[in-house]
Amino acid sequence: MTKHKRTAVIVLLVAIIVTLDVTQSTNILQIPKADVLHTKSGLILHYVSEYRPANRIVTFTVTIPMYPDMCYLIPRGAMKKIPQCQSNSKIMQKHAKELKTVEKAKITTTKRTTTRSITTVRIPWTTPLIASPTKSSVISRTNSSIVIRTPLQRVKRWLAALIPIGIGTGSLIMSAIDFVQNRNLKSQVNMMHNAIKTLGLMSQNQQAQILHLNEGEFKVARELNYTQVALNKTIALVNEHGDILREHTDALRTIMSQTSFLNSRLNSIAHTMETHFIHTSMDDILSNRLNLHFVHQKDLPNVVDMVTKSLNITFDDADNSVPMIELITRLLVRQQIDFLPCKTPDSTDAGLLIGNLVFTSYFAAPSQDQASFSVYEVVPIPFTHSNRRVRLAQMPAYLGIESSLQQFIRWSKEEAAACDFEVMSSCRETPPSRKEASDDCLYQVLTDSTLTACRTELYTDRLFLRRVGHHWAISSNQSVKCHSVTSSDLEHHTIGHNEEVILPPVALITTMNTKSLACDQFFLPGLAVTVATPIQLIYNASVNRLQKDFLDLQETLANETHWAKLPYISSEVQAIIEFIQSTPKPITTGYLQQWTEHPFSLTTLILVAAMVVLCVLLLYYIRTKIRTGANMTITMPSCAMELMTLPSLKSTAT
Incomplete structure (x- = not known):
């Protein structure tokens, strides 16, 4: 058992070493x-x-406010769903009227005018009312007149005698009064005569004083005259300056009105240019040419900074030939455009806000690990x-x-x-x-x-x-x-x-x-x-x-x-070669046997040789006939006419 175990261990070690050698040999070089x-x-x-x-997607959304004049940016199917984009809507009609009034507005200059009003007070005319000494008089008043009604009395006769008496008495009294007054007047005349003498003396003294003061008064009067002339000229200059200031004021008002008009026109042009860039960008996006042209120029630095940080991509600073916005655009994978309508249109300084255009951009970015x-x-x-x-x-x-x-x-x-x-x-x-x-x-x-x-x-x-x-x-x-x-x-x-x-x-x-x-x-x-x-x-x-x-x-x-x-052989040529190699070769069969073995071989050869000989003889005969009959002269006798000779009459033998 121990020998078998040792053998197995040795075989295993050898296999491991061989495997390691194989793996080391199959690894690529560093x-x-x-x-x-x-x-x-x-x-x-x-x-x-x-x-x-890149193994992840980073989204970036840009929202652009949309106004009625930008409805043409939306597809026709979506325009039908937006009431504000319909030409017959009340909002669009109102907006069209506002545009017409802005276009027809003219620059007018305002002049400063002053009006004077004179107020008159009418005092009604009144008629005094005189009452009669008697109690029986009646006073009545209508709309246009006053009527005094007094009862008639009977005139007595002794009244005529009393009148001359009264007149005489009065004249006597008046004469007495005149006498007294005459005496008083005489005394006063004397007093006035004395006073006049005194005044004459005083006037002489004053004339002497006036003679001394005349010279100084003339000088002062002359200076006052000069001052008056200068003052008049100054007043004229002030009036001229006032007129100039009024003209300048009118010109400033005109310039302010023109400035406001130009400001509105510039805002309209800027809005038109921005809308044009948005339309061009949308057209390119729908044509699968992804871009960031819809972003406003003021927002581009922030967009570049935010997208660069989100993508976690490094750029080589040594190569400055390509702008950053172009490098970021190359990472775009997909772009989506959506329209978000407003429930209730809002009125802004730029116009009626009907919704927002939302541009969603998808960037491809690698993860940090x-x-x-x-x-x-x-x-x-x-x-x-x-x-x-x-x-x-x-x-x-x-x-x-x-x-x-x-x-x-x-x-x-x-x-x-x-x-x-x-x-x-x-x-x-x-x-x-x-x-x-x-x-x-x-x-x-x-x-x-x-x-x-x-x-x-x-x-x-x-x-x-x-x-x-x-x-x-x-x-x-x-x-x-x-x-x-x-x-x-x-x-x-x-x-x-x-x-x-x-x-x-x-x-x-x-x-x-x-x-x-x-x-x-x-x-x-x-x-x-x-x-x-x-x-x-x-x-x-x-x-x-x-x-x-x-x-x-x-x-x-x-x-x-x-x-x-x-x-190198391309796949098409390799397929043709393999097809030719796989195609079986055709079996060749001898359709033409030897002429000795064919039953009709000798007869066929004899007939073909005879036909060839006949054709050659026929061609030779035709050629010789053409050569011998090429030039012929025919002489004909004439009866009572001169002989006519045909010098060369060529006839063709067929």
Whole structure:
């Protein structure tokens, strides 16, 4: 039992060791983040950047207020469901009237006017009422007149005698009064005469004083006159300034009215432009051209910042040729447009708000724990094989390698057109990741095993040049003669024999810290600074840095022990070949037997020979007849007429 156990343990250990060896041999090599060259196939892996596939969706919503003049943005089916977008609705009619009034509004200037009103007070005319001394008088008043009614009395006779007596008495009294007044007047006249004399003396004194004051008064009057003239001129200037101020006030009012009109027009133009951008953006979105043109210019910085933080994507700051908004747009996967109507339309400064347009954008983004892939640009170097220029066939444009999980992502030129690996760490669409099988050409290249699955295809160009790290990859159909030069001006450079360099058909050469190379078909400039990281070589199942300035690849590519270099056959041609190979060959049967075995063979030959002889004799006879009867002359006698000779009459014998 112990021997069997030991044997079983030994067998198990051997199996484990073999399994480990197999797994180690099947694992791909650790490819560095640098330019790599596989020497056996001439395949260049140009390192681009790190890439993380998008495995989640980030939504971003933008809401835009919608007004009746934006109804044309909505599809016709949805417009029928919105009352505010119907042309016969009351709201739309009211809005149309408002638009017409705004369009027909004219700029009017207002003038300041003053009105004066004179108020008159009418005093009614009144008639005094005189009452009679007797109590029997009656006073009555109507609308337009007053009637006084007094009863009549009888006049007595002694009244006429009393009147002259009264008059005489009165005249006597008046004469007495006049006498007294005359005496008083005389005394007063005397007093006035004395006073006049006194006033005359006083006036003489005052005249003397006035003579002294006249000169000063004239000066003051003259100054007052000048002051009055200046004051009049000042008043005129003030009036002119007042008129100018009134004109300026009117002009300011006109400018204010024009400014308000222009403000409304500018708001209308801005709204029209915004609506145009929204319409263009919606048209592109419905045509599957995703964009963010509907976002207002003032909101774009905030949108870029918010979306960048949500997507968790890094951008390379070294490349500033592409704007940020364009990079973010490339991550759009889907966009959706919805209309949310208002239950009750709200009146705003911009117009009647009938609802909101909601733009929902879906961005593809990677998660934080997503494994990154190293992206390489795949470039096969052409070489000469069997007098033909060929290269490695059926290679993708880009290859993503995840070393820990042994996963790969392949991009064709069409799939990589929407991606920018040098700037962005993710892309809108990612091809499926897969694990390469051992019968795949790329897997055999990355494991540096025998290239049994690799095929070749024709390469038409005569020359191939590509920078790989510090080196240049050169491929031509024959050896190339080059000369080391010190400047790019080849016309003024003298070439010496000791400067000649012969390059093999396929080679790696560096011009770092060296002179430039002037060849027959191209020119390689010398570089004094480091341009890229050094190139790594896949050789003998390991990845090592190239330490040489020159490497001949023609020898390794010509070796057929690692690679048979079979031509690539497309699937269509392969299907045709397989169909031809699977089709059974037809059975050939001898339809014509030997003439000796055929019963009618001799008779047939005799008849055919006789027919041929007869045909030949007939043709010979016809030809001889034509030659002998070609020229004939006929002479005819004339009766009473001159002889007529036909010099040459040609007749044709049939």
